Amino acid sequence: MSLTIADDGSPVYDSEETPLLKQHKKTPLPILQIGIGLILQICEPICSQSIYPYINELVSTLGITGGDERKVGYYAGLIESLFFVTEAITVLQWSRLSDHIGRKPVILVGLTGIMLSILCFGLSRTFVTLVISRCLCGLLNGNIGVMKSLMGELTDPTNRAEAFALMPVTWSMGMSLGPLIGGSLARPSDRFPNAFSAEFWKEFPYFLPCIASASIVFVVFLVAALFLKETVPKRNARPKRPSSPSPDCTLAEAVEPPSSHEPLPLQKLLVFPVVISILNYTTLAVLNISVNALLPLFFHMPLDMGGLDLEPVTIGYIIGVYGAGTGLFQFLFFAKLVRRFGPRRMFVTSLSAFIPIFLMFPVVNIVAKTLGVSLLVWVLVGCQLVLLFFMDTAYGCIFMYITASAPNKRSLGATNGLSQTTVAAARAIGPALSTSLFSFSVERNILGGYGVYAFFTLFSALSLLLAVRLPHQIWAESQELDG
Incomplete structure (x- = not known):
């Protein structure tokens, strides 16, 4: 019996035998x-995104730019990138460790690291302490790869699309809540003078959003500690593979090869399915993190410097709408779109949305310079946000490819760790590169100050050449069905 995948992503068989997927x-x-x-x-996302509404304002108040607003992008981008630089150093080690000792203990350590770092960030009054707090968060947080492994182990090919459709939803909820917390609670002594009149809130004007974010993480820590079950089996508890599938066994149990009980060495992970999936995830991450860094900078900078000159609270609301809209779109449409068009077609189409997204930045600024921040400007910003909603569909698709590319189940953590290492490195480059290119374009008047958008539009077009190398059929579907 052989298997092919139709354009709509459904399995097609050339045999009259009942396939295992249909049996289960x-x-x-x-x-x-x-x-x-x-x-x-x-x-x-709550802790990382909560700093975006006020990070450029915070950099301006530290005195490190010498009063030159055009240099804000350099330092803000550096702070935003440091988390990903340090995460790239340790995320693979955390993920491989989770293959051996389990997902739960690594997740709990990561949550502790996030809490400590965001509290330190809120208490920082110098550029150096801001740098240290962001580095601490990246070094201790290996959760992003481990949590994808956890979700992969809780699902199989028959229900993975539904589960992975929800992953961007919760991520987007964090992206929505984070900026809302940061924008609404920053400088509480100015915005809520009756409740926050103490000198402490004037000395540490950004501590309130930080402690609010840390409190949410603490609640999640308690939930995980009490109720999360370990998904990695004990090393001395190898299940025996039945000679034929039992009617009561799950699909994953029926097709699991004996070799799936031992983690593979790192060099054996570098097979084509893993490499091509990771490369596409990396290009997606670079483009997305660059947009995320450019948006608040674009909204913050004055009109004559290529921005919209908006207040931090307004920036927080806009980014919050971006996060909420993305989550709602993924929840309503992701699984349906993937089943209708297939993960490859959806990934390529979603990735192509970056081209108009980057091209709209100079259009919005030109309209704002001509007509002011008018209704037309907000309509254009709304169109840009809708494109961002659709673009995020690419994440669920590429997560499915990465999960399926793992050579065996006990190497899923290492596979996700390897992907997060490369992506963390790329995300470390993205904010610093994009915000620095923004400042460089404005300072040198490259293409009228819009050179940064030309660069990323070209990068978006080139990334599609890599996206089309993904197969129409996700590997694990044929491997598990033929297993």
């Missing part, structure tokens, strides 16, 4: 554990 239908999702796994993913 769609496996019900373990709702409680999936729910906890999804909640875990909300912590990092």
